[in-house]
Amino acid sequence: MRLKRHAPLIESTLKRAAVRPAASSLCNRCRRYASSQAYPEKVAVLGGGISGLASAYFVAKEFPQSKITVHEANKDSGGWIQSRRVEVPGGDVLFEYGPRTLRPGKDALITAQLIQELGLTDNVIFTKKNAPGAKNRYIYYPDRPQRLPAAGDDFSFWHLVELWSSGLLAGIPNVLLEPTRACRPSTLRDESIGSFIERRFDKRLANNLASAVMHGIYAGDVWKLSARTLISQAWQIEGFGGNIYRGLSKLLENPSSPVRQALFHPHDLAMYKAIEREVDLDETFAEHLAGSAMFTFENGMAELISTLKSKLENHGHVEFKFGSRVQDYKLAETNPQEVEVTTGSTESLSTEKYDLVISSLRNSDLTPFVTVMTVNLYFPTPNLIPQKGFGYLIPQSVAFEKNPERALGVIFDSDAITGQDSAEGTKFTVMLGGHYWDGWEHFPSETEGFEMAMSLLQRHLKIKEKPTHYHVNLSKDCIPQYTVGYEDRLQKYAHQVADQFKGRVRIVGNQVGGVGVNDCIKGAWSMARGLRGVAWKEPHTGLERALHPDVAWEVAPASTGLLSKRKPQ
Numbered sequence: 101m102r103l104k105r106h107a108p109l110i111e112s113t114l115k116r117a118a119v120r121p122a123a124s125s126l127c128n129r130c131r132r133y134a135s136s137q138a139y140p141e142k143v144a145v146l147g148g149g150i151s152g153l154a155s156a157y158f159v160a161k162e163f164p165q166s167k168i169t170v171h172e173a174n175k176d177s178g179g180w181i182q183s184r185r186v187e188v189p190g191g192d193v194l195f196e197y198g199p200r201t202l203r204p205g206k207d208a209l210i211t212a213q214l215i216q217e218l219g220l221t222d223n224v225i226f227t228k229k230n231a232p233g234a235k236n237r238y239i240y241y242p243d244r245p246q247r248l249p250a251a252g253d254d255f256s257f258w259h260l261v262e263l264w265s266s267g268l269l270a271g272i273p274n275v276l277l278e279p280t281r282a283c284r285p286s287t288l289r290d291e292s293i294g295s296f297i298e299r300r301f302d303k304r305l306a307n308n309l310a311s312a313v314m315h316g317i318y319a320g321d322v323w324k325l326s327a328r329t330l331i332s333q334a335w336q337i338e339g340f341g342g343n344i345y346r347g348l349s350k351l352l353e354n355p356s357s358p359v360r361q362a363l364f365h366p367h368d369l370a371m372y373k374a375i376e377r378e379v380d381l382d383e384t385f386a387e388h389l390a391g392s393a394m395f396t397f398e399n400g401m402a403e404l405i406s407t408l409k410s411k412l413e414n415h416g417h418v419e420f421k422f423g424s425r426v427q428d429y430k431l432a433e434t435n436p437q438e439v440e441v442t443t444g445s446t447e448s449l450s451t452e453k454y455d456l457v458i459s460s461l462r463n464s465d466l467t468p469f470v471t472v473m474t475v476n477l478y479f480p481t482p483n484l485i486p487q488k489g490f491g492y493l494i495p496q497s498v499a500f501e502k503n504p505e506r507a508l509g510v511i512f513d514s515d516a517i518t519g520q521d522s523a524e525g526t527k528f529t530v531m532l533g534g535h536y537w538d539g540w541e542h543f544p545s546e547t548e549g550f551e552m553a554m555s556l557l558q559r560h561l562k563i564k565e566k567p568t569h570y571h572v573n574l575s576k577d578c579i580p581q582y583t584v585g586y587e588d589r590l591q592k593y594a595h596q597v598a599d600q601f602k603g604r605v606r607i608v609g610n611q612v613g614g615v616g617v618n619d620c621i622k623g624a625w626s627m628a629r630g631l632r633g634v635a636w637k638e639p640h641t642g643l644e645r646a647l648h649p650d651v652a653w654e655v656a657p658a659s660t661g662l663l664s665k666r667k668p669q
């Protein structure tokens with residue numbers, strides 16, 4: 101494990117990338133291609149959200165001489181990441197319209213490395229694991245927020261009794277019967293998370309606890325989201341042991357390691373090993389990450405976007421084209437080594453040729469999407485509610501009359517993240533819609549959204565005060581839904597891209613490697629790594645993991661150890 105040094109800036113890392121051993125050892129291979137290009141001269145990145153920006157950054161590190169063009173349909177980059185500072189009496193507050201925090205752990209290591217390389221570590225703010233905003237998480241059931249037990253909690257016996265009598269935990273005793281349940285049929289390729297939990301444990305656990313969690317991550321329906329993809333560990337462990345209990349026992353009895361074991365797709369295992377080799381975090385930063393439950397930036401998540409964008413702008417070989425909507429891309433008929441990208445509107449289309457295209461654009465055949473409305477509210481009274489915590493999620497089992505607004509959850513922003521606001525009042529975000537709005541053509545207006553959020557807060561938290569500031573944001577089709585059958589659809593898509601583009605198009609984004617910001621950044625890194633040296637000419641797609649959906653998973657330590665508190669030996 102290496103934990104050392106200060107953040108190198110992009111300029112120096114780009115120089116390092118040009119001379120590092122991995123690249124120079126590829127020179128022998130380059131010679132075989134002496135008559136052809138050793139790097140893609142022109143690269144297009146389609147989409148200027150976090151996946152597109154991170155792709156441009158990592159590709160620029162791999163190929164410092166390539167000319168990279170980022171095509172973005174909107175006027176600016178960032179996609180769903182939007183942070184706004186709002187003046188309020190006594191100071192200001194930060195409103196996040198999309199993702200607001202990052203979670204440390206092995207999936208955050210590339211993000212952490214990126215933050216360090218961008219020189220942003222001093223701007224990171226952490227929510228410590230033992231802070232109320234991290235520890236106190238609530239689920240609304242059946243008519244009030246119920247606090248869930250957390251590690252290292254002073255949870256009283258009476259609190260447990262109260263939680264039990266609320267009915268939220270109904271079905272938990274049936275977890276003990278799991279080993280007696282029948283093995284899943286070998287023909288079952290996938291099922292919904294709800295059906296998996298019902299089959300192994302109890303339907304009530306799916307409707308109460310699991311549906312709340314799925315609201316908080318995917319704003320999605322527990323009865324539609326894929327168990328095989330989204331709770332892949334549980335799905336694989338069941339397959340590994342015949343039932344979950346036996347699968348876990350087999351993992352625990354593995355004598356090769358004293359640390360917690362997990363199952364990994366071989367492709368992911370290779371990737372985490374590469375991350376362990378290549379990530380080199382500053383010791384203090386790594387320690388802060390290890391002690392925190394979540395982290396973000398003083399000026400919100402948009403700070404990551406703006407810094408990344410300006411580093412790319414200063415790079416010299418990266419150009420942004422805003423208002424450049426991609427209409428089509430295809431291999432050039434005259435030269436199948438090039439991809440023609442057509443952008444613009446029907447009145448004025450323009451076509452450019454590229455050696456390589458990185459696409460973060462959506463493919464509606466792969467996943468459906470849900471629409472989420474976020475209502476950010478600021479009340480001048482500090483500590484407006486007695487509960488302190490991250491916020492609460494609302495499961496699908498809550499009766500309609502308790503949640504007629506079809507809200508998914510409420511975030512107590514002022515507790516969850518401290519250090520972004522100079523004003524001392526209370527900030528909440530109410531999240532509405534998600535899968536409840538599937539198939540809707542018209543969504544609530546801003547006024548309706550605000551009124552829905554306020555009536556919810558009055559009913560759920562007894563808030564009578566009016567907010568002095570609020571913002572309603574409708575993110576149409578913002579979160580892809582990895583629904584049942586996703587792996588098979590992804591495999592088909594991987595083959596299509598390979599056949600159609602012969603390696604000249606690589607796919608990144610929230611539809612292919614996870615919906616979180618960490619997932620998007622890690623996916624961009626992994627894609628760029630897959631181009632290394634002359635591999636950019638191979639007939640790859642960036643979707644290689646999907647080509648072998650039925651491969652056996654491997655047992656390995658659950659964490660990389662890069663964020664452990666141990667000092668280097």
Ligand SMILES: C=Cc1c2[nH]c(c1C)Cc1[nH]c(c(CCC(=O)O)c1C)Cc1[nH]c(c(C)c1CCC(=O)O)Cc1[nH]c(c(C)c1C=C)C2
Pocket residue numbers: 197198199200201202203315316317318319472474491492493508509510511531615616617618
């Ligand atoms: C705009 C709404 C979003 C909802 N989920 C996501 C967004 C952007 C994406 C997301 N949220 C979480 C994860 C888990 C892994 C991670 O990267 O942290 C993902 C992929 C967990 C999470 N859920 C909520 C928050 C504040 C977080 C932390 C990450 C983040 O800031 O998004 C609360 C929450 N998110 C959604 C709802 C309905 C909700 C309710 C309280 C949907």
